[in-house]
Amino acid sequence: MSVSRVFTPKYIVPIVGVAAASFAAYQYSTATRSFISNETGKTFTGGDEWIDLKLKTTESLNHNTKHLSFELKNPDDESGLITASMLMTKFVTPKGNNVIRPYTPVSDPKQTGTIDFVIKKYDGGKMSTHIHDLKEGDTLSFKGPIVKWKWEPNQFKSIALIGGGTGITPLYQLLHEITTNPIDKTKVNLIYGNVSPDDILIKDKIDEIASKHKDQVKVHYFVNDAKNDSKWDGEVGYITKDFLSKELEKPNADFKVFICGPPALYNAISGNKLSPSDQGELSGALKELGFEKEHVFKF
Numbered sequence: 556m557s558v559s560r561v562f563t564p565k566y567i568v569p570i571v572g573v574a575a576a577s578f579a580a581y582q583y584s585t586a587t588r589s590f591i592s593n594e595t596g597k598t599f600t601g602g603d604e605w606i607d608l609k610l611k612t613t614e615s616l617n618h619n620t621k622h623l624s625f626e627l628k629n630p631d632d633e634s635g636l637i638t639a640s641m642l643m644t645k646f647v648t649p650k651g652n653n654v655i656r657p658y659t660p661v662s663d664p665k666q667t668g669t670i671d672f673v674i675k676k677y678d679g680g681k682m683s684t685h686i687h688d689l690k691e692g693d694t695l696s697f698k699g700p701i702v703k704w705k706w707e708p709n710q711f712k713s714i715a716l717i718g719g720g721t722g723i724t725p726l727y728q729l730l731h732e733i734t735t736n737p738i739d740k741t742k743v744n745l746i747y748g749n750v751s752p753d754d755i756l757i758k759d760k761i762d763e764i765a766s767k768h769k770d771q772v773k774v775h776y777f778v779n780d781a782k783n784d785s786k787w788d789g790e791v792g793y794i795t796k797d798f799l800s801k802e803l804e805k806p807n808a809d810f811k812v813f814i815c816g817p818p819a820l821y822n823a824i825s826g827n828k829l830s831p832s833d834q835g836e837l838s839g840a841l842k843e844l845g846f847e848k849e850h851v852f853k854f
């Protein structure tokens with residue numbers, strides 16, 4: 556075969572055609588990739604910058620707690636959080652002081668366009684008062700995420716979630732993550748304490764999960780005082796060692812207890828953390844029931 560025959564226009568056309576098609580395909584695939592990457596963009600990637608999010612909606616859940624939904628950076632963005640993680644929030648006081656506090660979203664990590672929080676207002680609380688005073692369209696600065704516990708499907712055969720008040724938020728992330736993943740068969744026992752029935756947060760969401768996953772999820776509500784609710788059929792009083800001894804599995808490597816709540820709850824059940832990065836020693840009811848430090852995670 557002669558060279559001249561190889562490079563006749565008859566051959567050049569297909570080669571040029573293939574090259575053009577490849578170039579077009581490359582351009583298309585680049586465009587597609589960039590389109591896809593926009594579609595699955597993440598507002599929070601762990602960088603050090605504060606990102607201002609606009610408050611989209613705010614709704615009172617009870618006398619001191621609001622559900623707030625903030626717009627992510629782009630309407631197609633996911634938050635970028637995994638279960639279980641949180642974000643820091645910041646605002647600057649008129650005197651120029653930074654107020655910085657952590658909050659744990661309750662929305663699905665795959666939710667696009669918005670991220671949701673349940674936030675309780677404390678009397679005299681700087682950040683919670685600031686957040687409760689925000690109007691739709693106002694902005695709040697966020698940074699993160701900070702991963703507290705990286706959940707993997709079937710990480711344990713069963714877990715107990717022991718929570719008090721707003722401590723439900725990271726526990727809810729676990730409950731939601733496990734029950735929305737069909738391959739995750741982890742059994743969940745949620746024990747959630749509050750002052751009164753009115754104070755129980757996201758009860759409708761928790762009850763919906765429990766009724767859809769009867770074989771997988773058990774829920775026990777505790778309230779200090781049920782006088783304002785004649786139909787209350789949950790537990791009354793504090794979460795006790797006796798109750799835990801009946802409800803929890805015996806300590807073993809396939810069973811983990813996650814706990815989050817006010818200092819008094821940690822004191823009674825597990826002992827407090829020493830710092831955000833130091834779980835401290837295990838004490839309280841769980842220690843008395845034979846649990847060791849490695850069986851328990853304090854959020």
Ligand SMILES: Cc1cc2nc3c(=O)[nH]c(=O)nc-3n(C[C@H](O)[C@H](O)[C@H](O)COP(=O)(O)OP(=O)(O)OC[C@H]3O[C@@H](n4cnc5c(N)ncnc54)[C@H](O)[C@@H]3O)c2cc1C
Nearest residue numbers: 656657658659673674675677679680681682683721724817
């Ligand atoms: C990892 C993590 C995740 C959190 N996630 C959430 C969440 O999803 N939703 C939510 O509402 N809160 C959450 N919190 C609590 C939140 O970060 C703030 O501590 C809370 O909103 C109070 O801040 P503040 O500036 O309003 O009050 P501050 O000005 O710090 O305190 C004002 C008063 O309130 C009391 N107080 C403050 N915090 C508490 C508390 N937790 N329990 C009892 N009394 C308190 C103080 O003793 C003080 O008297 C989380 C905390 C942590 C550590």
